[in-house]
Amino acid sequence: MMTSDARYNLIPLLAALLVLAGLPSASNAQNRDNLRISGYVQGNPVRIAAELPEPLGDETWMEYRFQNRLNVRWDAASDLTFYWQMRTRMFAGDLVRDIPGYADGIDHDDGLMSLSWLIFDQNDWLLHYIPDRLYAEWDTADWNIRVGRQRVNWGVNMITNPNDIFNIYSFYDFDYPERPGSDAVRLQRYLGFDSRLELAVSPARDFERSIAAALYSFHTRGYDIQLISGYYRERFAMGAGWAGDYRGAGIKGETMFYADADETNFIASASVDYMFDNRMFLVAELLYNAEGGREDFQLMAEELTPDNPSFSKYQITSQVTYPIHPLVDGTLAVIYYPDEEAFFVSPSVSWSVITDLDFHVLGQFFTGSDDSAFANAGNLITAQLKYNF
Template sequence: MRLFWFTILWALSILSIEAQEDKPKNWTLSGYIKDLVTVNFADDSTLIDNLIHNRLNFDWYPNEQWHFQLEVRNRLFYGDLVKAIPNYGEFVDRNNDYFDLSFYGPKNKSWLFHTMIDRAYVEWYNEKWEVRAGRQRINWGVNLVWNPNDIFNSYSFFDFDYEERPGSDALRIRKYLGFASSIEFAVTANNDFDEMVIAGMYKFNKKGYDFQVFTGKARQDLTAGVGWAGNLGDAGFKGEVSYFKPYTDKDEFSNALLASISVDYSFESSLYLHGSYLYNSDGSDTLVTAIPIFDITQRLTARNLSPLTHSILVQTSYNFHPLVTGGLATIYYPSTQAIFINPTATYSIKPNLDLDVIGQFFFDDYTGKFKAQAKLLYARLKWSF
């Protein structure tokens, strides 16, 4: 049965190409197919893995006030890591959802299939109101990398292959009050009150800056925060601040203040520069694991965007050719002298076909000697339709 559904979904992705030419005006079907090869240079071995990733995005607009969206994510993992980790499927099948709309097939030696509906909602809207119910992404973040305001759907900068980012089973209601001004309320679905996120946000514009303020409950924390986006001259200037205070007697967490700020600038030559800083008052000044950024066992939330107190990012990109773009991102952790280096290169083979080469290297002195604790190379071919 699982193989049957996988075949159907794959066939739909192929047939949708023809549908794009003569499809009804009130619905769209799009998506992509990607093949990602990962080479992990471990201390005494080299691990090679492959991921075939298919996504289907279906949108239906029956009239001017209703919108239905369904998006399905299908992934086939195979290689050395799948073979070496017995419970690999449990690591893959992690999400922020209440309803179980995903499954992973039985691991067969070195491969594993996983499918998930990560968007499924109905939306009603008019000139002043917008109501959305179902699995959706509630994006309250402002900055490009670290988002302390994103209390519903936190995401990791290191998970570059999930462009759509996680969603939640939730209800969101928004009312537009005027130019760049609105009020919003959202609540996630969960049987456990301690795991629910309930919050309201007010957005407004002042002297060319877009501001937002929010307050509510984020799982086991009472939280409040502010964010802004504007310009310093010709440069973009964004920031977010959030405060978390546990309301339970559990000793798992302490009060935490997270603040991020970023500046970015694009030159006429296509050179792009971006700098960002994250402060986490509940972070550590020492490494607790050799590679904290790759800890897939820990659930990522807005209060633990980085395990360390200070994080500094510098990022740049440049179009070397109309078809070739190169970039480099570096994250420095000053309290531990650790550094993450992330070079990227993209070649546009055709308008809907791209080839990416990506590196992720993490250096620290956790073992008493400064060296690379993680060395990964990726090659990704992506065909969009």
């Protein structure tokens, strides 16, 4: 059995192998016309300070993450394309060693087929692989059909998306820009220049956890409107979304209503975004979640669901991005939870070092009263170096 020092000596080696595995080989340097390969490799240390349940207690943890994303696209015919996009990630450090079940939380796949693979699981590091896109697409002038693991993107807002009933994402997930997918069949029929009809079905291993819905989208009086109705995990679901422009400002909104034999829930979000002359970009959003809220929130440990997409009943969010320099952007996101008397603050800076190489620093900080669900939420700081190929 290896000692702790020996295991940590393997981390740089595994990280190097992880990077090399993601880089295109010489034979793939120039992709064929019908085969395209892209992706990135990145590494980021994460420092987390949180108060976790006993026996862990109030401590500070360090985690080291290395990730390779590989995107493969094959145009089999003029109207038929296959996609395979995957994540291979290595986690090392205190969280893997100290938190019971941490590897099980990583090695998790809610899809119809479990494609998650925990390649290595050691005392203080693990290596994990999972594809989040694996589908075939048939596309013609009036029809688009996708079958397989994909992202069914019905959201309109830039912060919170109640309309994304198939694969909602978390605003707090700081290293997953691609956002999750779902195992589904999706049919789109274009009815004209500005209208379409969609039908999507995402079956689950447990049938009651399946999702099926239809969307009708059209344009009227300067606004794009969408109407949604369907079945969400034993609940009836219906909603709407809209997007338009008012004097140069983007106006967007989404609503969803859920009902079953026992309870109902209504969710609504509205946002405005605006680009100023100095290229500063501002987004402000108000969210209402009638049955929302949690008794306790733990950073990096909570999953959102489409029928309960927030940690409080009310949520007010603002995010501003400003180009400090042509190669440097600064962003500040603030969320206020009025019913919890709590705040979330996330500053970040992105620097385009050279072509295809980016550096990013981000913090996530919660503050709230002792009675707040966020009292023990925790804070984190991370730095990320990312190479795109």
